[in-house]
Amino acid sequence: MDLHLIPGATPTAEERAAVDAALGPPESGWDGGTRRSGREAQVARGGMDAARRRDLLLPALHAIQGRVGWISEGSLNYVCQRLSVPPAEAYGVAAFYAMFSLEPRPKTVVHVCDDIACRVSGALDLCREMEKRLGPPGEAKKGASATWLRSPCLGQCERAPAVMFQSAGEGRGDWSLAPATAADVTAGIDTPRAASAHSGVPSAPQTLAPRAPGLRLLRRVGVADPESLDDYRAHGGYAALRRALAIGPEGILREVLDSKLVGRGGAAFPTGRKWEAVARQPVRPHYLVCNADESEPGTFKDRVLMEEDPFAVLESMTVAAHATACERGFIYVRGEYPLAIERLQGAIEQARTRGFLGDDILGEGLRFDVEIRRGAGAYICGEETALFNSIEGHRGEPRNKPPFPVQVGLFGKPTAINNVETLVNVLDIVLEGGPAFAAVGSDQSTGPKLFCVSGCATRPGLYEVPFGATLHQLIDLAGGVRGGRPLQAILLGGAAGVFVTPAEIEVPLTFEGTRAIGATLGSGVVMLFDDTVDLQDTVLRIATFFRDESCGQCVPCRVGTVRQEEALHRLAAKRPLGSAAQEALLIDEVAQAMRDASICGLGQTAAGAVQSALRKLHLFDGKGSA
Ligand SMILES: Cc1cc2nc3c(=O)[nH]c(=O)nc-3n(C[C@H](O)[C@H](O)[C@H](O)COP(=O)(O)O)c2cc1C
Ligand code: SF4
Numbered sequence: 366m367d368l369h370l371i372p373g374a375t376p377t378a379e380e381r382a383a384v385d386a387a388l389g390p391p392e393s394g395w396d397g398g399t400r401r402s403g404r405e406a407q408v409a410r411g412g413m414d415a416a417r418r419r420d421l422l423l424p425a426l427h428a429i430q431g432r433v434g435w436i437s438e439g440s441l442n443y444v445c446q447r448l449s450v451p452p453a454e455a456y457g458v459a460a461f462y463a464m465f466s467l468e469p470r471p472k473t474v475v476h477v478c479d480d481i482a483c484r485v486s487g488a489l490d491l492c493r494e495m496e497k498r499l500g501p502p503g504e505a506k507k508g509a510s511a512t513w514l515r516s517p518c519l520g521q522c523e524r525a526p527a528v529m530f531q532s533a534g535e536g537r538g539d540w541s542l543a544p545a546t547a548a549d550v551t552a553g554i555d556t557p558r559a560a561s562a563h564s565g566v567p568s569a570p571q572t573l574a575p576r577a578p579g580l581r582l583l584r585r586v587g588v589a590d591p592e593s594l595d596d597y598r599a600h601g602g603y604a605a606l607r608r609a610l611a612i613g614p615e616g617i618l619r620e621v622l623d624s625k626l627v628g629r630g631g632a633a634f635p636t637g638r639k640w641e642a643v644a645r646q647p648v649r650p651h652y653l654v655c656n657a658d659e660s661e662p663g664t665f666k667d668r669v670l671m672e673e674d675p676f677a678v679l680e681s682m683t684v685a686a687h688a689t690a691c692e693r694g695f696i697y698v699r700g701e702y703p704l705a706i707e708r709l710q711g712a713i714e715q716a717r718t719r720g721f722l723g724d725d726i727l728g729e730g731l732r733f734d735v736e737i738r739r740g741a742g743a744y745i746c747g748e749e750t751a752l753f754n755s756i757e758g759h760r761g762e763p764r765n766k767p768p769f770p771v772q773v774g775l776f777g778k779p780t781a782i783n784n785v786e787t788l789v790n791v792l793d794i795v796l797e798g799g800p801a802f803a804a805v806g807s808d809q810s811t812g813p814k815l816f817c818v819s820g821c822a823t824r825p826g827l828y829e830v831p832f833g834a835t836l837h838q839l840i841d842l843a844g845g846v847r848g849g850r851p852l853q854a855i856l857l858g859g860a861a862g863v864f865v866t867p868a869e870i871e872v873p874l875t876f877e878g879t880r881a882i883g884a885t886l887g888s889g890v891v892m893l894f895d896d897t898v899d900l901q902d903t904v905l906r907i908a909t910f911f912r913d914e915s916c917g918q919c920v921p922c923r924v925g926t927v928r929q930e931e932a933l934h935r936l937a938a939k940r941p942l943g944s945a946a947q948e949a950l951l952i953d954e955v956a957q958a959m960r961d962a963s964i965c966g967l968g969q970t971a972a973g974a975v976q977s978a979l980r981k982l983h984l985f986d987g988k989g990s991a
């Protein structure tokens with residue numbers, strides 16, 4: 366197939382260099398290099414071979430965006446030539462992601478989080494100040510070196526308000542700043558920092574002196590140097606892999622099944638059953654994917670694990686790969702996590718050099734390697750099949766299921782996909798045995814659990830408790846409500862979760878306990894709202910989030926999220942169509958259609974928080990506290 370490139374659009378030398386740095390130099394005229402003369406010119410290179418590398422499209426687009434600050438038609442043409450991708454498709458992919466720009470823009474873009482946790486800690490004031498200093502969002506003044514954009518949750522909610530700098534240019538990179546003030550942001554534009562330059566605000570208060578006893582998932586956080594493989598080993602690292610090699614794939618599967626571990630990514634699917642299904646597939650190869658897209662508003666647990674204990678993520682992936690017969694793994698990390706990406710990349714390089722990844726791991730003949738794939742700002746890419754499409758170089762749109770990933774996953778092959786926290790739990794399971802793990806927590810919710818406490822908590826942060834601790838106990842661990850103010854509501858499970866009331870805080874934090882009160886643990890979000898918070902504003906922000914993040918593939922979700930937001934705006938403005946009760950009815954009908962007919966979990970959960978706010982908090986009917 367001939368590629369119809371965009372006429373007259375040629376890359377600049379800088380754009381070419383950026384793409385070549387990501388893909389390697391072109392081999393011939395067929396993939397964008399120098400066309401040779403004579404017989405060489407008759408031999409087709411590139412073409413199908415290049416098309417097979419389509420999964421490099423996302424890294425190539427990142428390379429251009431990171432070097433130049435936007436993706437021009439010329440640079441898109443060059444990538445298309447290198448990978449044999451039609452420009453219309455590459456354009457569709459580039460346009461899908463919030464971190465890519467197809468228009469020229471300043472080299473520095475400040476993404477200011479205006480999502481729900483940051484709103485209760487001054488995000489809207491910060492946005493107003495940014496507007497004064499840099500102009501309206503996305504509208505850079507002529508010749509300005511920076512612009513700013515409002516952003517959904519950046520996964521730094523415990524340090525709200527948060528910003529992320531996207532800084533293009535050689536030797537520059539992205540970095541986060543949280544908590545951020547307008548003055549810090551202005552200073553940061555002129556003096557970019559490394560991703561590892563910390564704000565100093567602790568993410569895991571339990572790991573500070575005096576350390577909470579018995580931490581498991583957080584055991585190395587604040588103790589071991591996340592940049593040193595030796596230190597990881599000195600703190601127990603790679604003991605689980607040795608035991609996994611000793612007991613073999615069947616032994617690992619038995620322990621994981623016995624542990625009753627279920628996924629921590631939101632869907633709570635039994636991990637042992639998933640792995641067994643992949644291991645038994647005769648089709649080869651099998652793939653392992655670590656889902657580190659973590660974009661659920663209020664969630665930051667996986668970020669802390671990746672930043673503070675990156676070798677544990679790699680070790681647990683290697684154990685999973687052994688159990689499921691995977692030789693190649695991917696970690697799909699959300700693009701807004703520059704430090705996690707840097708730490709994981711460093712860990713992968715050290716692990717490869719020292720024989721913990723590669724063709725003969727620990728001299729035991731085990732072959733497994735890991736690549737990082739960086740997301741580019743799309744919540745939907747956390748949905749497992751959307752994530753596969755994203756890695757494969759397509760728009761991050763979910764696929765219909767069945768077939769399920771265990772049969773037809775990444776590149777159409779059997780795939781085990783797990784959340785970061787799920788995987789890290791496997792280390793203890795292998796070391797202690799499944800039954801010992803299952804003895805922690807409740808019958809249906811076993812092991813330890815990470816909770817992301819944010820909003821109006823005195824000590825927001827990541828907390829580890831055994832399943833079964835009550836919401837009340839968790840809130841106490843976080844020091845209660847800041848300033849001792851009354852608690853108005855709690856959002857459990859993130860934007861895709863539901864609101865619960867102070868009357869419900871004795872609920873045990875287990876899958877079955879929350880289910881019993883019509884709630885969900887989701888990704889472990891516990892966001893507190895005191896009596897000063899405008900919850901109507903919070904609920905509207907949630908509705909906007911879903912409207913923005915719907916991939917638009919199926920009608921119930923694409924239209925339903927818009928209708929839901931419109932109805933809430935009418936209610937907030939006290940201009941309902943008919944009465945407030947009729948609007949509530951309309952919201953319920955739309956919710957039902959989204960739940961019944963959306964193809965993925967985004968549409969199915971987009972109304973949960975809104976409906977719970979209407980029912981439990983009586984937000985818009987004049988009976989609530991707001
Ligand atoms: C809209 C949407 C977003 C999701 N985002 C994530 C995510 O960021 N991280 C994650 O692990 N799972 C996410 N999931 C769940 C995944 O589809 C999948 O269930 C999970 O990665 C499986 O891993 P687990 O069994 O270890 O939980 C999301 C699901 C939906 C519907
Ligand atoms: S439910 Fe929404 S996000 Fe999911 S596939 Fe359909 S349109 Fe896309």
Ligand code: FES
Pocket residue numbers: 478479480481482483484517518519520521522525526527662663664
């Ligand atoms: S970082 Fe702002 S809400 Fe999460």
